Amino acid sequence: MSLNSAMYRSRVHLYLHLAPSIICEAQSSIDPASPSRSLSSTATETIRHQRPIYVAATKQHVGKTSVSLALVSHFTKRFGPENVGYMKAVGQQCLRVWEENEGDETSEEKGHYVTIDKDVKLIRDHFRLKHLKFADMSPVLIPRGYTKSYLDGEIDHQSQMADIRRAYLNIVRSTSEYDQMGVRSNNSITICEGTGHAGVGSVVGAGNARVAAELGADVVLVANGGLGKAYDELELNRSLCLQYGVNIAGVIINKVQPEKYDQTRNYLTKAIQSMWKGPNGEPAPPLLGVVPDRPYLGCPALADVESTFDSVLLSGSDHRYRHYDVGSNVQGRSIGMSMVTTDLAAFLRTLQRQHEGARTMFICHSTRDDVILGFLGEYRRRARRGMPFESALVICTGGDDGLDELGENSELAPEVCEMIMDAGPSGPPVLVAAGRSPAEAAKEIRTMTPKFNANDERRVSRATEHYEPYIDFDLLLDRTSSVTDIGRADGAIA
Structure with a gap:
């Protein structure tokens, strides 16, 4: 056959x-003696078999x-x-x-x-x-x-x-x-x-x-x-x-x-x-x-980033389903992802020049305590003034680009981690990408395929x-x- x-x-x-x-099965529940089941009529009905x-x-x-x-x-x-x-x-x-x-x-x-x-x-x-x-x-x-x-x-x-x-x-x-x-x-x-x-x-x-x-x-x-x-x-x-x-x-x-x-x-x-x-x-x-195509549907939420890095937000978990446009600057779309390679003063100028409601996913290495604390500080400054702050920070612990493994210093300092967590669920979104360099993390985020989530x-x-x-x-x-x-x-x- x-x-x-x-x-x-x-x-x-x-x-x-x-x-x-x-x-x-449905017919068995109907009284077989019911006169309505008489087959003498020649009326017809059209039904759809789907x-x-x-x-x-x-x-x-x-x-x-x-x-x-x-x-x-x-x-x-x-x-x-x-x-x-x-x-x-x-x-x-x-x-x-x-x-x-x-x-x-x-x-x-x-x-x-x-x-x-x-x-x-x-x-x-x-x-x-x-x-x-x-x-x-x-x-x-x-x-x-x-x-x-x-x-x-x-x-x-x-x-x-x-x-x-x-x-x-x-x-x-x-x-x-x-x-x-x-x-x-x-x-x-x-x-x-x-x-x-x-x-x-x-x-x-x-x-x-x-x-x-x-x-x-x-x-x-x-x-x-x-x-x-x-x-x-x-x-x-x-x-x-x-x-x-x-x-x-x-x-x-x-x-x-x-x-x-x-x-x-x-x-x-x-x-x-x-x-x-x-x-x-x-x-x-x-x-x-x-x-x-609708670019928004391809923009990852922070929950997608968590899944990609098998991580959880240290702060800002209330914003887990906030979406970020991390694609290239095409068709009028703004660049929504940035690796931080500048000094603290330049980084703060970048943060402060962002318009209200701007969403940028910043990426830095765990050895950049100055950048991490500057990020938290700018969030608190805006919060005191009632200004929105929707940027996120991904902290990488892997070997820096082009360098050997950084050893013990690559781990996020416990004191810094505690300060991040103190911001709480409503604070700025911050998570760790363990074992990735900033360039590796940026590549994974840019090439990920966001998936639907029931939440x-x-x-x-x-x-x-x-x-x-x-x-x-x-x-x-x-x-x-x-x-x-x-x-x-x-x-x-x-």
Whole structure:
């Protein structure tokens, strides 16, 4: 049996298992003797069968989560939060959360801890999808050592895929509504977010394309802006979708330079329409959206810097989700990061010349006690005058640029550390980048890819507000659903 045939049979099996069981379950609660179930009428009703939407990408860091946020945001407003499901079938970055045992009268425990992918908590908390269980939203996690255990035969592939299917069915049941006659609502939808490109997870038999096929999902491919490179990456991922018999609902191009917006839309549409037609003349998938770049969404918050350096703010923790533009001075953007190499007087002049509300991330070495104390002093001077102070300071303890290790003197002096901590949570943001030189720290900050955080409400809201206007949701629904006329008798299934 060919791989495509096997995947097709898997998808058909899932459909046959899912739709009838859910509908029959709902019908079983209705009095079979009710006259409203008479099938004598020839009235019909059109219902929409919505397939799950699987958001995949051509590589890491191209905007899967941003697109998923936009989809969940739109559909919760369109259908209601209770009719929207979300899952990340295969996750990598994990955290522990508390799961309430709601509705489980057999359990004496109020809840239990579960380990989930971090994006699951972000989506569930932000959109208040309380009808979904954390465990169903994140059925498979791949922590360190998982791949070796899988290849050693300690993890069963069939059990792993069964966990994904079971979790998906639970989500569908949680988001499905029925009318009084037991007919399933047309207004439920499930968004599945992938991990990396279409092949990520293949080494453990759980690549994105394969999981999408198991769920009978239609894929939305997300790629970064450009022409040749974007199309090449899309083509590579499309081939894997074709291998598993997965339908591509459409393409979303992300982070497009505003001045190249029309060019990107026009030429990628031409490329896809001319080269992605089906073997029997089936139309190629459409561009569902072209999203212009917004630099703010790429600006790291202090929480991102903490994560990068595996550190915590010594002071200023109240400002953990304050964002800093650390990019180059292009398109009118100010330079938001500066390594301090001057004497104290010059550094203080720089601080005092900053306009109110200016945000600069300064970087210095731990041996520069004068700079550290000058930074704290300028904060206190402005605080006394009621003036805002939003700059941050990163203190590096690694070998200075071009020099050998500095030995014991590279550590931050305890007395200085105490003075920093005395500023408290509302003070100026200061953290330590252990083992890095100022140049190394600056490079890591400039090249990091900021990630969404469940507590960073501002970035999450800004992302959804930015993406939604550029995505054709009506076309997406048209591409991921089928319409069927069913016979009804006074509202009953024929």
